[in-house]
Amino acid sequence: MTITLQGCAQCGARQYPPRALCRACLADALRPVEETGEGRLIVSAIVHRSLEPGFAGDLPLRIGTVHLDCGLRIIAFVDAGLVDGQSVRLRQEAGAVALWHAGALEAGV
Amino acid sequence: MAVQPFDGVAVVAPTTVRYVRHSDKPAHWWVGRALHDVIAAAGIAKEEVDGLALSSFTMGPDTTIAMTEHFDMAPRWIEWLPTGGASGVMALRRAARAVQMGDASVVACIGADTANPASFAELVRNFSHFSDSAVRPYGAPGPNGMFALITANYMARFGATRADFGAIATSQRANAAGNPNALLGSKVLNLEQYLAAPAIVEPLHLFDCVMPCAGAEAFLVMSEERARGLGLPHAVIRGSIERHNAYFDEPVAVRAGWAMDRDSLYAQAGVGPEAMDCLEVYDDYPVIVAMQLEDLGFCAKGEAAQFLRHNSLTIEGALPVNTSGGQLSCGQAGAAGGFLPVVEALRQITGQTLGRRVAGARLALASGYGMVTYDRCLATAAAVLEGRA
Numbered sequence: 001m002t003i004t005l006q007g008c009a010q011c012g013a014r015q016y017p018p019r020a021l022c023r024a025c026l027a028d029a030l031r032p033v034e035e036t037g038e039g040r041l042i043v044s045a046i047v048h049r050s051l052e053p054g055f056a057g058d059l060p061l062r063i064g065t066v067h068l069d070c071g072l073r074i075i076a077f078v079d080a081g082l083v084d085g086q087s088v089r090l091r092q093e094a095g096a097v098a099l100w101h102a103g104a105l106e107a108g109v
Numbered sequence: 110m111a112v113q114p115f116d117g118v119a120v121v122a123p124t125t126v127r128y129v130r131h132s133d134k135p136a137h138w139w140v141g142r143a144l145h146d147v148i149a150a151a152g153i154a155k156e157e158v159d160g161l162a163l164s165s166f167t168m169g170p171d172t173t174i175a176m177t178e179h180f181d182m183a184p185r186w187i188e189w190l191p192t193g194g195a196s197g198v199m200a201l202r203r204a205a206r207a208v209q210m211g212d213a214s215v216v217a218c219i220g221a222d223t224a225n226p227a228s229f230a231e232l233v234r235n236f237s238h239f240s241d242s243a244v245r246p247y248g249a250p251g252p253n254g255m256f257a258l259i260t261a262n263y264m265a266r267f268g269a270t271r272a273d274f275g276a277i278a279t280s281q282r283a284n285a286a287g288n289p290n291a292l293l294g295s296k297v298l299n300l301e302q303y304l305a306a307p308a309i310v311e312p313l314h315l316f317d318c319v320m321p322c323a324g325a326e327a328f329l330v331m332s333e334e335r336a337r338g339l340g341l342p343h344a345v346i347r348g349s350i351e352r353h354n355a356y357f358d359e360p361v362a363v364r365a366g367w368a369m370d371r372d373s374l375y376a377q378a379g380v381g382p383e384a385m386d387c388l389e390v391y392d393d394y395p396v397i398v399a400m401q402l403e404d405l406g407f408c409a410k411g412e413a414a415q416f417l418r419h420n421s422l423t424i425e426g427a428l429p430v431n432t433s434g435g436q437l438s439c440g441q442a443g444a445a446g447g448f449l450p451v452v453e454a455l456r457q458i459t460g461q462t463l464g465r466r467v468a469g470a471r472l473a474l475a476s477g478y479g480m481v482t483y484d485r486c487l488a489t490a491a492a493v494l495e496g497r498a
Contacts, residue, residue, distance in 0.1 A: 017243040017483065042360050043265065045250075045257035046311040051230040052249040061248040065258050065484065067360040075244055075258075075484060084265060097246050 003092050005072065007033030016072045037090040039068035041102055044078045066090055066102050076100035112377055115346035118205040119336035120494065121329050122150035123455040125290050125463065128324030128440050132223045136168040139221035139445075140176055143325035147217055151329050151341060155182065160213030160330075162188035162204050164196035164220040164444035166232050186213035190444075194391045194479030195351070195488035196220055197326070197448035201475075202349050202490070204330035214331060221325035222443025229321040232443075237482035244483065250310050252393065253318055255484045257310035260396040262361040264312065269414035271312060274395035275303040277430075278316045278437055280422040281392065285434025288464030292322055292440040316437070317394055324442030326452040333497075342459035342498060347472075348377025349492040365478060366489030367404035375406070378493040382406040385493075386470040387457050388428060389450035391478040392435040393486075401476050402430075405491065429467045432457055450475040451492070458496025471496050 007014050008022035009029040021028055044064030050056065064078040066088060076090060079102060086104075093099040124147040126139055140163060148155055161184045163173040173189045176182075186207050190196040197220055204216035233251045234241070244254065263269055278298060285294035298316060306315035336343040350373055352366025367374075375381050382405060390401040399413035407428065408416040422430035433439060433453040436446045454473035456462045476491040 017239045043258050043262040045254060045261055045313075046308070047248040047250045047254060047257075048308045048310060049253070050249045051233055051251045052245075055248045058248065063247045063250065063254060063258075065262075065361050071358075073360045073484070075247055075255075077247060084261070097242065099246055 001037065001091065002034040003037035003090055004032045005035050006030050014070050014072055016074055035068065035070050037068070038105065039066045039088060039090065041078060041082055041084055041086055041088045042067050043084050044082070064102055074100050076102045079103045112373060114377065115205045115209070115349065117333050118208050118346055119331055119333040119343035120201065120346065120455055121331065121336050121341040121343045122147050123452045123459070123461055124150055124327040125452060126221070126325035127290055128292055128322045128442050130292060130320070130322050130440070131225050132323035133225070134223055136165045136221055136223045137171070137176070137179055139223055139323060139325040140165065140168070140219055141180055143219045143221050143327040144180060144217055147219070147327040147329055152339060153215065155180070158182065158215050158217045159184045160186040160204060160207055160216030162190060162200040162216055162218045164190040164192065164200065164447060165222050166193065166443045167222045167224070167228060184213070186216065192447070192479045192488045193444055194393060194447040194486060195477035195490045196444050196479060197451040198349065198475060198477040198490035198492050199351060200448070201330065201346070201451055201492055202351060205346055208330055208332055214335070216330040217327065218330060218448070219325060219327040220444040220448035222323060222445055224321050224323040224443065239483040240481070252481045253310040253313055255481055256394040256396065257313045259362050259485065260317070260394065261312050263363060263396050263399070266363065267411035267414060269399065271304060272300060273414040273417050274317060274399070275300045276417045277395040277398045277422065278303055281431045281435045281437050283423050284429070284432050285438035285464065288433050288439070290463050291434040291438045292320065293438045294434055313394065319393055319436040319441035319446070322440035322442050324440065324445045326442070326445040326448035328452055328455055342461065342496070344455050344458055344494040344496050347379065347493040347495050348374045349490070350374045351490040354487045355489065362485035364404050364410065365400060365486065367401060367476065367491055371404065371406050374491055374493060380472065380493070382474070385472050385474045387432050387454070387467045387473045388430045389454040389473060390431060390476040391447070391450060392431055392437050393441070393478070397478055398430065405474065405476060424465050424467055432467060433464060447477050447479055450477060454494050458494060
C-alpha cells in the first residue's frame with residue numbers, strides 16, 4: 001500500500017503540505033508521486049480541547065508528527081497502542097480533505 | 110558586509126494600553142489609544158510622527174495605510190508587520206534604519222489587537238493555508254497542538270519535566286505581582302497548582318497556555334539627539350538580529366533562528382549574554398522560553414531544565430526573565446504580545462516599569478518569535494538594548 005504525495009518532475013523533491021510550485025527548485029513541474037508511507041512517529045500529543053465545537057464529540061484525539069523515510073513530516077492521527085519513536089506506516093483516509101493516520105507497520109490497509 | 114551599527118537611534122516612551130479579557134472595541138481603537146498614549150508620554154504632537162509601523166491580527170482588512178486616514182496623519186514612511194510574536198523587534202529594527210537614513214524622524218511602533226470570545230478561534234481558522242489544510246482537520250487544536258508536540262519532543266529528547274516548565278510559569282507569575290497590567294498578576298500560581306491544572310493538549314496544561322485578550326503596546330523610535338532634546342529617558346540599540354524559517358528540515362523544532370544569529374547579536378553588542386541585566390523573551394509556551402535560554406546562549410542546547418533547576422528567573426534572581434510576568438501572566442493581546450518584550454525591556458532599563466524593577470538594570474535582551482503557519486513559528490528576532498538616563 002502506498003501513499004500519494006506531491007513531487008517535482010524536475011528535481012525529484014517531495015513536499016507536504018502541497019505547494020503551488022516546487023519548494024526546492026521552484027519548477028512548475030509538480031505531479032503526484034507514490035511513496036511507501038513508512039516513517040517514524042517522532043512524537044505525539046493528546047488533544048483534550050479543540051478550538052472548534054464540531055470536534056467536541058471526538059475528544060480526546062491523539063495526533064502526532066510522522067517523519068517519513070522520504071524526509072517529509074506530516075501531522076497525522078495516531079492509532080491507539082503506538083509508542084512515540086516507533087516505526088509506522090501512514091495511510092490516507094479518502095474524503096474532501098484526505099486525512100492522514102499513522103498505524104503500525106504490519107497493519108497496512 | 111557586516112551588519113551596520115544602530116548608532117544615533119533612540120527608543121523612547123514605553124507605552125501599554127491596559128489589557129482587558131474581552132473588548133467590544135475594534136482593533137482600530139487599540140491602535141489609536143496606543144498612538145495617543147505614546148505621543149503623550151514623549152510630549153510630542155501627532156504631526157511630529159512621520160513614520161508608522163503597525164502590527165495587528167484583528168484590524169483586517171485594514172493595514173497601516175488605513176490607519177493614516179483614520180487618524181489624520183500624513184507620514185512619509187509606513188510599515189506593516191503581519192508577523193505576530195516577532196513583530197515588535199522587527200518594527201524596532203526597521204524604524205531604526207528609517208531614522209538612521211533620514212526616511213523618517215519619529216516612528217511610532219504599535220502592536221494592538223482586540224479580542225472577543227470568538228475572535229481567537231477565528232484568527233486560528235484563517236491563519237495560514239498550511240495550518241488550514243494540514244493541522245485544522247486534526248481536531249482543530251490550534252497552536253496548542255503544535256506546541257504540545259514541540260514540548261513533548263523536547264521533554265523526551267532532553268529529559269525536561271513538567272516541573273521544569275512549571276518553574277518558568279510560576280516565576281513569571283511571581284514577577285507579575287505588582288504589575289497592574291497583568292490580567293493574572295493577582296492570582297498566585299505555585300508548582301502544585303501548575304501541575305494539577307487541566308490538560309489542554311497533553312503534555313500542555315492550562316498554565317502552559319496564554320490567555321487571549323485585548324490590548325496594545327507601543328514605543329517611539331527617533332534620533333538620540335531628539336530624545337535628549339526632549340529630555341526623555343531612552344535606550345540605544347546595541348545589536349539586533351532577525352531570521353525566518355531557520356532549520357526548516359528539522360522534523361520537530363528543537364531550536365529556532367536565534368541559534369543561527371546569536372554570535373552576530375553579541376558581536377554587534379560587544380557583550381555576551383552574561384552581561385544582560387534582564388531577559389525579555391517571547392513566552393507563548395514555557396518550552397519556547399527554554400528554547401530561547403539555549404538559543405540565545407544562556408545555556409547549552411538541551412540544558413535549560415538543568416539551568417532552571419539552579420537559577421531563578423524571578424526579578425530578585427541572577428537572571429530575571431519576563432519581568433512583567435510575560436504573556437503567561439499578562440495575557441496575550443495578539444500582536445501586542447510581540448511588542449511586550451521590547452516595551453518591558455525599555456521600561457526596565459529606563460526606570461519606567463509598571464511593576465517592579467530589576468535594581469540598576471541597564472542592559473536588556475528582547476526577543477521575539479512568531480507565526481506558527483504549520484508546526485512551528487517561523488520568525489525569530491532579538492535586540493540588545495541599553496538604557497541611557
